[in-house]
Amino acid sequence: MNLPNTLTLLRFALVPVYLFVFFSGHVKIAFFIIVIAGATDVLDGHLARSRGMVTDLGVVLDPLADKTMMLAVFVSLLISGMIPWEAAAAIMIRDAGMIAGSAFFHFRGKKTVPANSLGKLTTVLYYIAILMLFFSIPYAIPYLWAVIAFSFITSAIYILKFRLLNSMAHK
Numbered sequence: 001m002n003l004p005n006t007l008t009l010l011r012f013a014l015v016p017v018y019l020f021v022f023f024s025g026h027v028k029i030a031f032f033i034i035v036i037a038g039a040t041d042v043l044d045g046h047l048a049r050s051r052g053m054v055t056d057l058g059v060v061l062d063p064l065a066d067k068t069m070m071l072a073v074f075v076s077l078l079i080s081g082m083i084p085w086e087a088a089a090a091i092m093i094r095d096a097g098m099i100a101g102s103a104f105f106h107f108r109g110k111k112t113v114p115a116n117s118l119g120k121l122t123t124v125l126y127y128i129a130i131l132m133l134f135f136s137i138p139y140a141i142p143y144l145w146a147v148i149a150f151s152f153i154t155s156a157i158y159i160l161k162f163r164l165l166n167s168m169a170h171k
Contacts, residue, residue: 031134
């Protein structure tokens with residue numbers, strides 16, 4: 001256990017805090033909890049890479065913590081009526097597929113593709129969509145749909161890179 005992994009565990013702990021605050025009617029405070037979770041994600045990744053603290057545990061837990069928070073956010077937005085069920089379903093299907101696929105192939109000994117700039121851009125775009133939704137900024141829903149479409153494109157690129165990486169490993 002090191003500092004980056006501790007920050008990742010903090011992100012898991014922020015999920016129920018976020019949900020409690022959101023469903024208590026403090027939507028704007030809940031948004032800032034999401035921002036804190038995002039900041040810990042950036043910080044733990046930077047610390048792990050810059051200080052040589054990358055661990056197998058962190059490689060598995062970090063994206064899981066991110067997806068858990070994002071799923072909690074989008075489920076809460078769905079329950080509160082702030083997003084349509086189709087958008088929530090698309091987000092959940094994509095994220096669940098990425099989590100299940102990553103876990104399945106990780107435990108089968110396949111090489112995984114590290115986070116890349118497209119994945120990071122997708123995350124930033126989702127944060128902008130969340131900001132727009134939480135603060136009732138016009139065109140938040142059309143923007144969210146654009147981000148969802150972009151996230152499926154980046155997932156397809158990830159899958160192609162994964163296949164290429166693993167087909168080269170067998171040669």
